[in-house]
Amino acid sequence: AQTVTQSQPEMSVQEAETVTLSCTYDTSESDYYLFWYKQPPSRQMILVIRQEAYKQQNATENRFSVNFQKAAKSFSLKISDSQLGDAAMYFCAYTGTYKYIFGTGTRLKVLA
Amino acid sequence: DTGVSQDPRHKITKRGQNVTFRCDPISEHNRLYWYRQTLGQGPEFLTYFQNEAQLEKSRLLSDRFSAERPKGSFSTLEIQRTEQGDSAMYLCASSLDPGNSPLHFGNGTRLTVT
Numbered sequence: 001a002q003t004v005t006q007s008q009p010e011m012s013v014q015e016a017e018t019v020t021l022s023c024t025y026d027t028s029e030s031d032y033y034l035f036w037y038k039q040p041p042s043r044q045m046i047l048v049i050r051q052e053a054y055k056q057q058n059a060t061e062n063r064f065s066v067n068f069q070k071a072a073k074s075f076s077l078k079i080s081d082s083q084l085g086d087a088a089m090y091f092c093a094y095t096g097t098y099k100y101i102f103g104t105g106t107r108l109k110v111l112a
Numbered sequence: 113d114t115g116v117s118q119d120p121r122h123k124i125t126k127r128g129q130n131v132t133f134r135c136d137p138i139s140e141h142n143r144l145y146w147y148r149q150t151l152g153q154g155p156e157f158l159t160y161f162q163n164e165a166q167l168e169k170s171r172l173l174s175d176r177f178s179a180e181r182p183k184g185s186f187s188t189l190e191i192q193r194t195e196q197g198d199s200a201m202y203l204c205a206s207s208l209d210p211g212n213s214p215l216h217f218g219n220g221t222r223l224t225v226t
Binding site: 032101 | 154156168203220
């Protein structure tokens with residue numbers, strides 16, 4: 001069975017600085033997709049960034065980028081120039097066919 | 113695109129009562145998911161529909177839980193004889209084919225069983 005592990009329950013970053021959130025996963029599938037979702041307090045979960053496993057190039061979306069290491073089954077999220085609005089729970093997610101499996105999340109605090 | 117909507121936003125019920133939640137997915141999305149999220153945890157998969165067919169149901173779902181998606185549009189999740197352990201946020205999400213399309217989540221229904 002596939003699993004997703006986020007080993008950092010909480011992280012803090014100074015405004016305008018860079019922070020990296022870690023995620024590892026386990027799967028025997030060769031074709032799959034990885035996502036990072038953001039869940040602000042009392043608000044709905046939204047997609048931050050997506051990575052296709054068959055692509056070697058790391059995905060980027062503005063200030064958000066990933067470091068995808070397929071052999072190590074690692075998928076970290078880097079947030080550059082952190083803003084107060086980035087404060088939220090961040091969930092790493094995996095899907096092979098249709099079921100999405102989520103990690104336990106990392107709470108990101110942004111310090112002014 | 114009006115987004116995924118869920119109703120109600122909050123539900124407080126007494127142990128032993130039945131509750132029903134509704135989810136309206138994005139209209140063109142044929143895939144619909146229910147997840148459960150407890151405080152400090154990630155969403156846990158409950159069940160999945162492709163159009164009106166329920167293709168998978170998690171072992172987390174006891175016989176007290178049932179979900180439907182008539183005509184492949186909105187979906188309902190019913191919990192019978194609620195227990196305090198059912199207290200959680202119930203999230204609905206929808207997506208397009210193929211299966212790697214990102215999920216679009218609703219705001220969730222927070223259930224409190226007293």
